[in-house]
Amino acid sequence: MNTFRDWITGLTTAPDLTPAEDYGFFGPDSVTWRVWSYPTSLTIGFQRAVVVEELDPALVAAVDKTHEIYNRPRTRYDRTLRYFAMVAFDDSASTVKAADVLVKIHSKAVGTDPVTGTEYDANDPDSQLWIHLTAWHSILKAYERYGPGRLSEADEQRYWAECAVAAELQTCDPADVPRTRDGVQAYFERMRPQLIGSDIARQAMNHLLQAEVMLPEMPRALRPATWVVTALLRRGTLATMPRWMREMAGLPTSPLLDTLAWLPLRLGFATVSLNTRLQLALLQLLSPTTVPVAARVLKKVPAVAPVTTTPRAAQARLGYDNPRDAHRELRARQRHRVFGAQQAPSDEGIIESQAILGTVG
Structure with missing residues (x-):
């Protein structure tokens, strides 16, 4: 959905609200569902995450090489969101x-x-931990x-415990x-000497x-x-x-x-949060492929099996490797190329992902 007219058309089309097989890894009572379903998440929270990430020289090198954020920023944002x-929200089978x-x-x-002249690899556990924590923190x-x-304090402890559960979907170590909160701040302080505001990082951050x-x-x-709204979001x-x-x-600064x-911004987000239709309209504008996933949560559609599990349990049940060990042959082949x-x-991988995350065109 790439035009304003497509967005208007989308507003009149009800999203696919087929119930999820299960509640995935968190569920309606989780802090994750409460925080991630609030309208700050898909706007300022996610924008902050993708901007801050660019300070990692390895990550921004990969981003700059493909130029996807410049050539197809809307598509990249949509698929990533x-x-x-x-x-956060989908059933366990779809997510693993x-x-x-x-x-x-x-x-x-x-x-x-x-x-820096060093090699980078997006599957590197340290890179994945940086992306993961930057997103959840933002x-x-x-x-x-x-x-x-x-x-x-209790909810915050639950939030970071749930963040560790979600890390089982990445190549990093959940441990x-x-x-x-103090531990997260200590992590960013440890990362600080490794971060670089290079020319390519500044260009990417300003663009995003x-x-x-x-x-x-x-x-x-x-x-x-x-222009007024986007300028306000930028400042926020x-x-x-x-x-x-x-x-x-x-x-x-x-x-x-x-x-x-x-x-x-606070009043605007509070207003949006009171109206499910408005939240879905905003999401339709920003990330149309995310609507079918988030709509179940916003409309409180019960899952077929109202239970949660963990990524490790779902991976074992469905025959998927731990992400750290997955597709070693392909990864080695890509490095050789x-x-x-x-x-x-x-x-x-990009070709296969289009049926899951949306097209890249």
Whole structure:
């Protein structure tokens, strides 16, 4: 769905609300469902995550090599948001399959970082931990700043415990996921010396802070309003980032503008959160492929089997390897193509993923 007209048409078409097979890994009583289903998540929370991630030189090298965020930013945003929504909300069988395919997708993201001269691999456990924690931390940060507020101590402990469960879908070790706010902050402090505000990182971050690149082309009459809203979202996202991070990336650091953005954003998100139809309309605009996954949660559609499980149990039940060990042959073949034969990696993971995460065209 790439045009504004497509979006209008989509609003009149009810999403597929076929009940999920089960509640996946968290369920209606989880802190994850409460935080991730709030409208701050798919906007500022997710935007913050993809922006902050670019400070990792290995990650931004892979992103810059494909240029997907510049050539197809809306498609990339849509597919990535759908995957994270599946992790949080979808049934266990669908999600472990998507996670398995993600390993194949990441197998082609190997190369040499032009800034540091070191090799990168998107399936590297450290890279996966960085992406995972940045996403979960950003979603919570946006929820607490522009949503209902700070979680209780007990709920926060549950949130990070659930984050560790979700890490079983990545190549990183769930034991490395911090279980407290202080532990998460300590992780980012340990990462800080490794982060680089390189030219390619700054270019990517500034590009991704322009929320309009995630939207379909808007009618001329709506463009001024769109500019105001996206500028407000940009400022709101910047305000969630620590000063040192913004300075590293050469991003604006005005405390006054940060403060001025808080009230309209908080009121706006509160208003959206009260109307399920409005939430789905917003999601349809930002990430149409995510709507069928999130709609079940927002409309409280019961699962066929109202139970939860864990990724490890689902992987064992359905015959999938631990992501760290999955598709070793393909990963080795991709590395040989890039580092040995000096060829481009194959697209087999991307091709297979389109039936799960949406098309890349």
